[in-house]
Amino acid sequence: FEADTIQLDATPLDTDNDTEFAPPTWTLDVAPLVALRCAPCHTGGSKLGGLSVDTYAATQLLSSACAGLTKGAAIALKSSGDPGCTGTAMPPAGPVLSDEEQEILKAWVAAGQPE
Numbered sequence: 001f002e003a004d005t006i007q008l009d010a011t012p013l014d015t016d017n018d019t020e021f022a023p024p025t026w027t028l029d030v031a032p033l034v035a036l037r038c039a040p041c042h043t044g045g046s047k048l049g050g051l052s053v054d055t056y057a058a059t060q061l062l063s064s065a066c067a068g069l070t071k072g073a074a075i076a077l078k079s080s081g082d083p084g085c086t087g088t089a090m091p092p093a094g095p096v097l098s099d100e101e102q103e104i105l106k107a108w109v110a111a112g113q114p115e
Helices: 026-037 071-079 099-110
Strands: 012-015 018-021
Touching: 026 071, 026 099, 071 099
Parallel strands: none
Antiparallel strands: 012 018
16 A cells, blocks of 8 residues: 555455445454554554554544544544544644545444444
């Protein structure tokens, strides 16, 4: 992948001659994206805002910024500037996530945040 973008490598599923795509997963699609775009501020000793993206399990905890949602869902909403979350849109400085990167996050959340 390129250093400044992540590409979704969805796997086609053959379902009776209809082609569908497997949803993004944490391991294959989301973890590389957040490692590049979120981890510099949200891992280990640098868990700004109480968010750590070190592990899948960490993204499944409840968010304090987006009431009733997991931290994984909050990543998707805050990176799109959704007004339903408190605090600053992410990232606060530097390049914003590309449309494709935002779509990966949205599709992951819509699919139930599969690991």
